[in-house]
Amino acid sequence: MEWTVSKFVSYTMFDEAQGNSIAKAYVKMMMRNLSMKTFEPEYFCEVLLQVCSHENYSVRYSDEDVSRILSDKPSFIQNNDFVNNLYKEIEDDTKRGVKRETMLMYHFSDLHFDLEYKAGSNIECGEIVCCNPKAGPAPSPDKAAGKWGDYKCDTNPELFHQLVYSLNLTGQPDFIIWTGDSVRHEIEQDPAVTTNATIYITELVENHSPKSVVFPIQGNHEFNPMNIQDFDKKGDPVIELISNSWRNWLTPEVKEEYSSKTYYSYLARTHPAASVDFERKIDKTRIIALNTQNCYFFNFENIKQHSDPGNELEWLENLLRQMEKNGEVGIIVGHISPGVADCITSISTRFRALMERYQHVIRLNLFGHTHNEEFEVVRSKDGKAINVNHLAPSFTTFTGHNPSFRAITLDVKTKLPVKIETYTLNMRKANLNDEDAKFLFAHELAAEYNLHDLSPNSFLNLTSRFRTDEAIALKYENNKSARGVASPVSNGCDDECRKALACHTSNSVYADARECYSWTYYDQKLFLSYLYDFVFGPWVVRNNPKL
Numbered sequence: 001m002e003w004t005v006s007k008f009v010s011y012t013m014f015d016e017a018q019g020n021s022i023a024k025a026y027v028k029m030m031m032r033n034l035s036m037k038t039f040e041p042e043y044f045c046e047v048l049l050q051v052c053s054h055e056n057y058s059v060r061y062s063d064e065d066v067s068r069i070l071s072d073k074p075s076f077i078q079n080n081d082f083v084n085n086l087y088k089e090i091e092d093d094t095k096r097g098v099k100r101e102t103m104l105m106y107h108f109s110d111l112h113f114d115l116e117y118k119a120g121s122n123i124e125c126g127e128i129v130c131c132n133p134k135a136g137p138a139p140s141p142d143k144a145a146g147k148w149g150d151y152k153c154d155t156n157p158e159l160f161h162q163l164v165y166s167l168n169l170t171g172q173p174d175f176i177i178w179t180g181d182s183v184r185h186e187i188e189q190d191p192a193v194t195t196n197a198t199i200y201i202t203e204l205v206e207n208h209s210p211k212s213v214v215f216p217i218q219g220n221h222e223f224n225p226m227n228i229q230d231f232d233k234k235g236d237p238v239i240e241l242i243s244n245s246w247r248n249w250l251t252p253e254v255k256e257e258y259s260s261k262t263y264y265s266y267l268a269r270t271h272p273a274a275s276v277d278f279e280r281k282i283d284k285t286r287i288i289a290l291n292t293q294n295c296y297f298f299n300f301e302n303i304k305q306h307s308d309p310g311n312e313l314e315w316l317e318n319l320l321r322q323m324e325k326n327g328e329v330g331i332i333v334g335h336i337s338p339g340v341a342d343c344i345t346s347i348s349t350r351f352r353a354l355m356e357r358y359q360h361v362i363r364l365n366l367f368g369h370t371h372n373e374e375f376e377v378v379r380s381k382d383g384k385a386i387n388v389n390h391l392a393p394s395f396t397t398f399t400g401h402n403p404s405f406r407a408i409t410l411d412v413k414t415k416l417p418v419k420i421e422t423y424t425l426n427m428r429k430a431n432l433n434d435e436d437a438k439f440l441f442a443h444e445l446a447a448e449y450n451l452h453d454l455s456p457n458s459f460l461n462l463t464s465r466f467r468t469d470e471a472i473a474l475k476y477e478n479n480k481s482a483r484g485v486a487s488p489v490s491n492g493c494d495d496e497c498r499k500a501l502a503c504h505t506s507n508s509v510y511a512d513a514r515e516c517y518s519w520t521y522y523d524q525k526l527f528l529s530y531l532y533d534f535v536f537g538p539w540v541v542r543n544n545p546k547l
Helices: 002-012 016-038 041-048 062-070 082-095 157-170 196-208 237-245 252-261 276-282 300-304 309-326 345-357 427-432 456-468 470-480 495-505 510-517 524-536
Strands: 057-060 102-108 175-178 214-216 264-267 285-289 329-333 362-367 374-379 385-391 404-411 417-424 440-444 539-542
Touching: 016 041, 016 300, 016 524, 041 057, 057 062, 062 345, 082 385, 082 456, 157 196, 157 404, 157 417, 157 440, 196 237, 214 285, 237 252, 252 264, 252 309, 285 309, 300 524, 309 329, 309 345, 345 374, 345 385, 345 510, 345 524, 374 456, 374 495, 385 456, 456 470, 456 495, 470 495, 495 510, 510 524
Parallel strands: 102 175, 175 214, 285 329, 329 362, 362 385
Antiparallel strands: 057 539, 102 404, 264 285, 374 385, 404 417, 417 440
């Protein structure tokens, strides 16, 4: 099996060395975990085929968990309009000329630094990542990595220093959210290598801005090999290395929780670098930093899990219940959004139920992973818009993107976003002229799409406009890659394209997007999402645990 995968990868995507590396990293692990659960005879017969009586496994259906989660939903949020009503209060104050205090945060994701980036190296070397000494010199000028970066490469670390100009435009942020995937796109086997970019970036920030309030969380690429984390094993060396590098940003209590659980919650005002003004503004806000490896299909160690990997959703439910009692509000940050195709349905369905039950607690959801600037409307069981998952554009150019980050203005009283701005460096212009190597204002979401405000209702309305308005749909498609070479530009967005866009953005569970497509739209992600759900199956409890 390993040989077959190696040859397939070599012939279809990369060279033989990369094919061998991919096969060695994943095949044996995947086959072992499939045999432990998916194709374990009793599980396969009772749960997947459903032709045997449930003597060994009891199925824990997601619908039952959703009903349980929503069973004690308070009366004041029964109409599922809590967040939308808060935006109305903001609007009413604005109309009356009442100036509401705001605060600024930056959101960075998918930095993917290549610490060996080399200008002039080959951008087409046959491996996953080129543009470094291993790629060799470019065979011709058009194959040479640019001074500042290239659309076929991961990030040139020198780009970090170009952020200074944008700071002059926006002002110093009150705090920074960093949602992982900082190492280059390689299949590494050494934790010291998979975490080197995270540690490097942490040191850069601390050296250039030691008083920064930063709330970070890892992505899927920091693990070794990339994507793989076994929640059954304690003391992950990757988490140990990262938590030590973040020791100046985490309180001892938060560091201990992160080191043991690989996710954490953080009463923001207790941050070591918090100023008196920040403490006042952020008040009773808690940062909830999720490890989204629990829902990622390509974390093949999850295949063997019978239910909640790392007990993360149980932890989140208990945390939100306590936050409700304490009168706290939350900002959820993580790498992989629940609505993407490679987040398995059993996790995203339960997560959405928690978002409905605690819609008055959660004020903002921030993710990355896809490298695209995107959003997903979180809807209640009755279909109403209750929140929005905001996916940040990537800092890396890989593949075809202009490096970007977001500046988000929050209303201090509610902690809701009232302005979401994208700042972008145009890589084509930068490589032609050093004066253009700057992160400049690209757009603000509400103005870009003519939204009434940034409420869930406004975004749900936008998803309907995608269905009928090709111009607005194409604008969204172009903005996904910050108008890099991956953008469709003027290729148009036909009826099929617009339906797919409307279905995806109006749902925070990909299985619902699939149903919305009604098989009138097909792509690789649609097929794979069905495969993911089959392989992982429903949550189960083993009635007779084997000794």
